[in-house]
Amino acid sequence: MPAFKTVRGMRDFLPEEANMLKFIENKARRVAELYGYKEVVTPVVESYELLAAKAGEEVRSRMFVFKDLGGRDIALRPEFTASVARLVATTLRTEPKPLRLFSFGTVYRYDEPQKGRYREFWQSNYELMGSNKPEGDAEILMLTDSLMEASGLKKYVFKVGHVGVLRGIFVQEGLEDTVQNVVMQRMDKKEYEVALKMVRDAGVSENCVNILQKLVKIKGSEIFEIVEKMKTVVKGYDKAVSAVENLNAILKLIVESGCKMDVVVDAGFARGLEYYTGMIFEVYVPEFDIALGGGGRYDQLIELFGGEPTPAVGVAHGIDRIMLALQMQKAEIETREKSVMVIPIKEELKGEALKVSRLLREADIPAEVEVMGRKVTAALEDANRRRMSYAIIVGEKELKENAVAIRNLAKREQKIVKIEKLVETIKGQNV
Numbered sequence: 001m002p003a004f005k006t007v008r009g010m011r012d013f014l015p016e017e018a019n020m021l022k023f024i025e026n027k028a029r030r031v032a033e034l035y036g037y038k039e040v041v042t043p044v045v046e047s048y049e050l051l052a053a054k055a056g057e058e059v060r061s062r063m064f065v066f067k068d069l070g071g072r073d074i075a076l077r078p079e080f081t082a083s084v085a086r087l088v089a090t091t092l093r094t095e096p097k098p099l100r101l102f103s104f105g106t107v108y109r110y111d112e113p114q115k116g117r118y119r120e121f122w123q124s125n126y127e128l129m130g131s132n133k134p135e136g137d138a139e140i141l142m143l144t145d146s147l148m149e150a151s152g153l154k155k156y157v158f159k160v161g162h163v164g165v166l167r168g169i170f171v172q173e174g175l176e177d178t179v180q181n182v183v184m185q186r187m188d189k190k191e192y193e194v195a196l197k198m199v200r201d202a203g204v205s206e207n208c209v210n211i212l213q214k215l216v217k218i219k220g221s222e223i224f225e226i227v228e229k230m231k232t233v234v235k236g237y238d239k240a241v242s243a244v245e246n247l248n249a250i251l252k253l254i255v256e257s258g259c260k261m262d263v264v265v266d267a268g269f270a271r272g273l274e275y276y277t278g279m280i281f282e283v284y285v286p287e288f289d290i291a292l293g294g295g296g297r298y299d300q301l302i303e304l305f306g307g308e309p310t311p312a313v314g315v316a317h318g319i320d321r322i323m324l325a326l327q328m329q330k331a332e333i334e335t336r337e338k339s340v341m342v343i344p345i346k347e348e349l350k351g352e353a354l355k356v357s358r359l360l361r362e363a364d365i366p367a368e369v370e371v372m373g374r375k376v377t378a379a380l381e382d383a384n385r386r387r388m389s390y391a392i393i394v395g396e397k398e399l400k401e402n403a404v405a406i407r408n409l410a411k412r413e414q415k416i417v418k419i420e421k422l423v424e425t426i427k428g429q430n431v
Contacts, residue, residue: 007119009119010119011120017323023333024124024151024323025319027147027151028124030150031147032124037101037102038102039101041103042087043083045075047074048065048074050082050305051075051077054082055082056181056185058272059273062109062110063108063109064108076107077107078107078109079107079273079316080105081316082301084127084314085127085302086305087101088127088307088312089307089310090306093307097129098128098131100128100129101129103124105122106121106122107120108120115324116318117290122320123316123318124147125316126140126143126314126315128313128314130311130312131311132311137279138250142257144281147293148322155285156284156285157284157286158261158281158282159281159283159284160223160251160264160281161266161280163184163270163271163279164239164243164277165247166240167277168242169240170204172239173199175199175202183195183198183199184270185270187268188272192268199212215268216268218268219266219267219268223265226267230247230265231244233267243278247265273298275301277298277299278297278298280295287328287329288328292317292321292322295315295316296313296315297311299311299312338365338389339366340360340390340426341392342354342357342368342394343374343383344370345396349396350369353394356392360422360423363427365423368388379391390406390407391406391409392422393405393407402419403416403418404419404422405417
């Protein structure tokens with residue numbers, strides 16, 4: 001038989017990594033609860049037409065697409081938003097607004113595997129649907145800040161922009177949507193010269209080219225100064241001016257909330273997905289040049305899928321990338337619960353060991369029983385090697401007193417405890 005390997009771009013999570021994944025997942029779920037987001041679970045497989053509708057050429061070209069046995073084109077989801085928008089356009093169409101929806105799971109893109117990029121990766125996804133107000137955008141930014149902080153990340157920075165600024169200029173210049181989309185994709189890749197050549201070739205005014213050249217150079221952390229510069233540069237393009245004013249209102253709400261978010265405003269910032277219509281953002285740490293999460297406003301997607309006109313804003317967080325960033329920052333995260341190894345001294349005491357382990361589990365304390373037939377010394381070495389918290393040694397002498405020996409493996413300290421006090425002792429760490 002051949003030695004099987006994982007499919008390229010896929011990976012296994014070993015126990016330590018799985019613990020960290022679970023740790024961040026728990027933080028993501030807690031943030032969802034704190035902000036009032038309800039979980040929905042959508043299929044991993046959707047129709048290709050749905051997922052491709054406004055995904056952007058970059059994402060469309062990297063989807064896992066295949067025909068099912070009925071000859072239909074289907075694909076593995078490359079992100080969550082299209083699936084959630086479908087749900088809101090159909091099953092949830094009559095639900096009162098706003099809808100705050102949360103999803104967690106795997107998504108798939110046929111990227112070239114490298115550090116921080118996999119073909120199967122994990123995301124937490126939050127969508128706020130029904131509000132076109134700047135406070136909705138502010139909430140999604142604050143929610144992301146809450147998750148980054150709860151995960152234990154340090155020195156993370158938000159890059160914020162507004163698609164409406166560039167779109168407003170392009171619409172006034174009469175640029176077709178298909179050309180706009182390609183230009184935005186080039187700008188997303190920071191291929192500004194290529195993007196400028198495209199708009200020139202499309203016949204825009206020289207004034208438009210000059211404005212775009214200025215916009216891509218406007219960025220900085222003095223957020224309201226940057227916004228004022230943007231407003232001055234786009235003067236004469238009414239929709240672009242309105243977009244800048246909307247961005248200003250969102251940032252003003254963030255400041256008024258007291259949220260100490262580190263923000264850089266980037267006037268030339270674009271994202272590859274075609275459905276964005278307003279504020280967009282990504283979040284980074286200095287150690288890692290790939291975004292840990294990103295999102296923005298998309299006010300037309302649900303209507304495109306046959307639903308009522310429904311403004312919306314959302315964000316997806318890359319759980320794999322957050323894990324990697326935490327490792328790069330050498331963050332100290334306690335992902336392990338108190339764990340106990342129960343060791344019978346002799347064969348005849350296995351039943352008593354099982355009884356003790358059941359008592360602990362019923363009290364919500366993880367407990368394993370030594371099942372390899374090891375002597376006590378070897379069993380203790382194994383428990384220590386696996387970084388367990390305690391070992392409980394079940395011996396005849398102690399059982400006669402309705403007691404067991406409990407050993408703190410980190411401190412190398414041991415004492416006798418009555419069985420009825422065992423749970424209280426472990427939970428109180430009084431050992």
